[in-house]
Amino acid sequence: MASLLLRTLLLLLASIQGCLVLSSKIVGGKPAIPHSRPYMVSLQVQGNHFCGGTLIHPQFVMTAAHCVNQINPQLMMVVVGAHNLEVPETVWQVFSVQRLYSNDYDDKNKLNDIALIELDRPATLNAEVQVAPLPTQGQSLPAGTQCLAMGWGRLGTMLPIPSVLQELNVTVVTFLCREHNVCTLAPRQRAGICFGDSGGPLICQGVVHAVDSFIIGGCASQRHPDFFARVSLYVDWINSILKKAEEKQEEEKDEEGLWQASGSSMGNP
Template structure:
């Protein structure tokens, strides 16, 4: 209907691996997306409870063989000692030979403020370096200070819920999104899917 606008969805910078024409970003739930080509996003990580394989609760991005970038809120109520980081996954309900599993030895946050949703970024140190190859690779990060301008085309991905009351998917989902700056707070990244009921959701 003319004159009505959908509010943009705020995206945590690590989850929406912002792929600026092929570069990576991260998001939090994929609604209205599509199944990713198996192992085509080798930098995506799944955070799971160590005693419950396949219990994905948050996504992350491999930015160094031994470091994963994720959201600070993901481990706000879960001790990092109880978390397994899985790389090289596509189907979380299958023991794929490409998967590599790690424990966490240390976490680094930067003044995370949950009340204001500021600095919602967490760096996770793995217990050993990842073995890099076709199924596991480090993401290409933007340059220091590089901004995501209005209209930048990005790719959101994850195993987050398929809807507010829907379950999480078995396989990695992805969705083309567009960066918007209107109605978006400073230091946040906001995206919109024009003319579609699609976006990101919990646990991406």
């Protein structure tokens, strides 16, 4: 029975080589300085981290569409201000999901792998919780640009998930990449994103230029770059959603103010 199980596992592993694998962990990285990445978000179900995200507005998180397209939003929790996921801190802020937004995500071809999560209330910005800036619409990211990938994913395909946030210095490359992706490698290292960091940010020159999307063939294989969704293609779409949400909030405040004024003049309690 044991040998049959082993053969089955080996066949399964062999079958996925060369196939697209949704990525979610950092291989070959190092622990981040606690709370040094205050825009980093943990998406969780029943207290278990499953994807990363980036706080881009007090009430909006950007993540990968494949992270959320098949999950009931009512089951999701969003944690900001975290570093060690096994040790809750008073600086944690935990939210539920009010609404999800996607932009024609194509699961088959891994296109438009970007989504926005509207939180049930705005986050309180402080030293441990900050918003990451976006690039401009259409902004390019030249090959050779130095960036930072991060996440709470596995340290290797068969290694455990770390409790503390990991980060990795990577370089933007163009070989084998697609125009709508940003691709990276960690030069001279067996390192890269892996199973579990999906949805996390790629930070380049202080800006969140991309969202962790997928890998080909295996974690840190060095045969293929790591693939991220290029954020600069979606900035106008993102800003339109943020603007509509802010306008709606202003309308609700005005209506509440009118109701309170009307109630006061009528002498109601």
